[in-house]
Amino acid sequence: MNMELSGRRKPTPEKSHRASEADAAEQSPVGIGLNAAIVAVADDEPVALAVRSEADAASATDALPFGPFNPREHRTLEGGLRAWVRDQTGLDLGYAEQLYTFADRGRHLEPGDQSPHVVSIGYLALTQAGAQHGLTNGVWRSWYHYYPWEDWRKGRPEIIARDIEPRLKAWAARTVTVSAVQNPLARADRARMCFGLDGTAWDEEKVLDRYELLYEAGLVDEAKRDGRVSAREWSDLPKFGVPMQTDHRRILATAIGRTRAKIKYRPVVFELMPDEFTLYELQKTVEAILGPHLHKQNFRRLVEGAGLVEPTGDVKTRTGGRPAKLFRFRREVLLERPAPGVRVSAPPSRNGTN
Amino acid sequence: MNMELSGRRKPTPEKSHRASEADAAEQSPVGIGLNAAIVAVADDEPVALAVRSEADAASATDALPFGPFNPREHRTLEGGLRAWVRDQTGLDLGYAEQLYTFADRGRHLEPGDQSPHVVSIGYLALTQAGAQHGLTNGVWRSWYHYYPWEDWRKGRPEIIARDIEPRLKAWAARTVTVSAVQNPLARADRARMCFGLDGTAWDEEKVLDRYELLYEAGLVDEAKRDGRVSAREWSDLPKFGVPMQTDHRRILATAIGRTRAKIKYRPVVFELMPDEFTLYELQKTVEAILGPHLHKQNFRRLVEGAGLVEPTGDVKTRTGGRPAKLFRFRREVLLERPAPGVRVSAPPSRNGTN
């Protein structure tokens, strides 16, 4: 809930009433950067492509592939993105969608820093992790490397109860409840909603909210790096995931949340799959992304019933048991129903407390 | 489906492998503009705030409120937006969310035009249309002023069968089916999906897709203005909604689509309502946005059952019949369920042909 209200009132020149867009360029030249969160699933593990920031060899951190947007060279943002992603990593992106534009990174600059402002536009791309796609730079790293609290594949991750919950509660208690306007939700409530504390349900889509809460509370490394006061109030902090350059972890969190949401109402899983696959492989891929809460028989029924797949006629043997039929994505669904996706129900509250 | 693949391959300097974001600023200084699609519902009519572009008095067109983003003055995009929206229109925005960043507007420039590139970041804001909010500039105009084909309140709008369908079919027939790679969906299929032709269901969220299809087909005024070839192949075109400056109609279309989608899974309707309201007023507001496909009794049951509202104890008389109970939004739901919204089912195919 971005409810920040700016109290400032600047003088109103006549000109501000004119909707001439050319004004903007004169007033605030900034650089446009494109960040790509390139997502795949490799061996039932959800991964993202990371590169190493070499800006400072000593303190090299992970980063998302990044490139400038040059409007003279590329007509569209997405075109520019595809071009440098290919140059930089060797990947030809298939599916790509815009995520969010981040510009409020003043907090990342040292006071007095005069470096130019950069607006970065985050993109989500889905691809297959197979080596056949000619990756030349960067490495696939598990999502959960950066966000261990998101990994519910073996039940509720320990880090939540052990490291996160007590500190967030302490952080919440530390506050006078200032203006409810600026902070529409109290800290304790936000912590409860985000991390499913006290019996509240876990919402796998709130990836960004969770990361930002940890940032605000000063728990993730980026908070300390950025000089957040809240980060100075802790001692002996354990590791809350691997940090990334500037705000790349925010962008990747946005990408993960979007992927988890979108997979449910658009047939985007198939961007992550090879041409032919078994239904169980498909299920494993969905579970890698959402968490393992799927009933096998029902998953089959839903996917087949929605007309999302069709059998190729072949079977895949060596599955360890009865050979599985191979299926392919039925592209025609796109011409039939308006919005099919892999509908999956909410997990039956595997939350322990409830 | 933005599947455009850039075939270009530019030289790969060493530096492009470095993820230093500062590069961007040096390479492509552009202006950042913020566009606000400010949405409200007035007298059961969904409206957006429009200002008049005075750039050229002779050919004044409607525009969305627009302002530059100056990173030196504002720390966040949203903060900057709120500031100039207030200065320009007198409105204090409540709810606001980022929509999309548009940068590919080379097509809007005359060949050889050297004017600086502007990236514009679109925002959606929801507010109440009441005069008490001190509007000082701009006018509320109905959505359907700009997109008459979106107005299904009295059934399928005539303009679809009379003006749109035949021309889109002609436009589709005019084509050799070039590469299926660049055009993942054939023109005819896109037309059918977007406008619910030939018995296909109407998807009220596809507002942007519909507008962009009409643009591509050269039917909306902006296409002619931008010198689109497809626009030159028509004669005696009727009016396909009122045009707007540059790509503001795209932005507003995005806003409308997002509003229609979001109202279903987040309690955002209440941003459009006064503090107290009757359930019927709430229903009318939802219907203004989505179209009138709601069963009154069920709507009540769903809204009350979801715990979205609570009675104030008062009633509103002078409703023309039995006085209606007044309700208010139960803000506590935000602390309970993860994602409540005004769940409404798909319209029972009010499509005529099926």
Added chain:
DNA sequence: TAAGATATGCTCGATTGGAGCATAAAATAT
């Protein structure tokens, strides 16, 4: 050849949500 593993079909029951009937309580017409 038996045991184990995976694939796949089918049924049952709870929940959800669409549709309509019936009644309550006001405004308005007669």
Added chain:
DNA sequence: ATATTTTATGCTCCAATCGAGCATATCTTA
């Protein structure tokens, strides 16, 4: 006043959806 109209609101019925489990098929492996 009384009847009629209009809106509000409670309740029931029914179809579709979906979670859950049983049963069976067909392979691999010991």
